[in-house]
Amino acid sequence: MATKIDYYAVLEVSREASSDELKKAYRKQAMKYHPDRNPGDAAAEARFKEINQAYDVLKDEQKRAAYDRFGHAAFEGGGAGPGGFDFGGGFAGGGGLGDIFEQMFGDMMGGGRRGGGGARRAGADIQAQAEITLAEAFAGVKKSITINTRVMCESCEGTGSKDGESGVSVCPSCHGAGKVRAQQGFFVVERACPTCHGAGKVVKDPCPACRGVGTIQKSRTLEVAIPAGVEDGMRIRLTGEGESGGKGADPGDLYVHVAIQASDLFQRDGSNIYCRVPLRMSQAALGTEIEVPVIDGGRASVKIPAGTQSGEHFRLRGKGFSVLRSSARGDMYIQVTVETPQHLNKRQRELLEEFEKEAGENIKGSPEHAGFFSRVKDFFEGKS
Template sequence: METKDLYKILGVSKKASQEDIRRSYRKLARKYHPDANRDDPKAEDRFKEIQHAYEVLSDPEKRREYDEGPRTFFGGAGGAQQPPRDGTGSFSTDFSDLFGGGGFGDLGDIFGRSTRTRSAPTKGQDITANVNLKFRDALNGVTTRVAVPVEEACGECRGTGAAPGTLPKTCPDCGARGVRSRDQGFFALSEPCARCGGEGTIIEKPCASCGGSGRVRSSRQVTVKIPPGAKDGMKIRVPGRGSGGKNGGPPGDLFVVTRVEEHPVFKRRGDDFVVEVPVSLVEASLGAEIEVPKPQGGTVKLRLPAGTQNGKQFKVRGAGAPRPRGGEAGDLIVKTSVVVPKKLKKREREILEAFDEVHDADVRGDLLRRARM
């Protein structure tokens, strides 16, 4: 059972940007990678811990879940994520990967990181954003603007992370290579540069706006078309509107999750709606044509047969929710709620007493018989 704070494991604050998290992970993963710590058995556990923390915090969706309730997240049920415990000593992260794909991509050239040219085009991250919808908007479909959280290059330092007027400096220890070679007799061992954490550059005076990460969080408005009949919790994919790709890679996708306002009267059940309709004692007994409200607005007439029981359900075909992907609409389920008068006037009481004299209903006989069995 995981109890440690994932942010602490990665040594970042709760407000850390994705870039901060990635950067810190790369640094720690290099430091604790078992291949680099063959004589420290604890490094392996630490490395797995770091890997797990990064797996959660680097995924905006998982990170949100973790932020909202770290206990339930590790609770075991419902999408819980356990740290990898294979114990075989095989790691999904190749040591050499940790040196690839520099964060500043094209800026690398400016600072002369000639050895870090393995910058393959990568697809941008997918982004998930919630949209709150009014009940009728979800039912009828709507085109709406969604605020999408994004990370972009800090305007103050133009993404360098160095205070305005200064620039990141080439790391004096590794000469911008991010790695240092140590002569081990017959062969040279390459290890990440401790001074710059493998970045190849050092920032002497961090930018105050972004804290040296070079990235800031902001939001961007995206217009999204919600199809008629959208359910609560529906995921709508908007291709290409996620984070921008790196090194010329395609952008990620945007996933808009619908949050539909509850209606006080109409409850959704699949593509159907359920509405509870009060029916008088007389209407239920004699039968009646009653007026029933529809989710889309307006009403529809419903014929109740004589002898309608309390809680009986009737279906009004096609008066439910349109199906977001097309096809026949759902139904409106009308559930009767027979209303018994709370107070009777003298005349009403007399009539019911007269009714009782002629109505020889044995309503509990069957129950009592079966109870004895």
């Protein structure tokens, strides 16, 4: 079954957001996940589609009103409508959104109340984000996140009825099945019952707290266990922590997207860690021993041999990143960069000039330098 996404969570807005707030949030999210900005990123492309789906519904007042009351059930039925949603037989009869509007606004015109409570459809899945450091991703961490979601109404215990279970009766149109069938030419089409909208039951007097829906909006704080070795962009699924579907219905799931902050010291590549270490020219030439940090919080000593060149790597086995669902670790690589000294004083300059004079007579000391300019000389003389 396809995952149901909470359109408000996708756009990162509250359910009370104004049209301007929705538009602003949509533009921000669309710009962030646009395929042109994330070439080859399948996750960003999928997110971009979700953002457009959400805004397509929420920017329209009638669609938004239907979604607020019935969730994704408002768009289930026959053929697909704009934006990839299902609108049954269209707005003008034939079920789908047209019947939902009739139910919603018919009450105001003296049509009486029908259905709406005790829906047995599963609650919608919702999404959230947890931001962690690289060190937390290495060791694993528990994070508290706060989500705005729909929970079961305590006043009516999710029935949607002011009188509880006694105020809920079997739907007279579908006789509790939640579905009806209609003949269309040679075909028999099955769709959600337009009276109870798939609930199989109707409510006589809706609960004033939840207005017959069976669920209410509430903020919840959850603790999410993020495992060691998790990668940036991974999703963690918390079964049953999504929106409530009301009494008798399974709740949806919560999907937590993990975002790992960039580190000032380390760059991660899968299970390997890279650390860029600048050395003074004298250290690289004479050799030295340096102490480097390790992602687990420890330290490691690395011997730098004399004559080390900029760009060389030194490997520390087993000092890299943790591997997801494993006790293994990758390797750590020290990448050396040799710095050219700046702001020399008089004595330093004299020493370097003396060194350069000596180095010019010793081609073995800089073989690449000597070899390169020898080839340049041959080129200008037409020998190569």
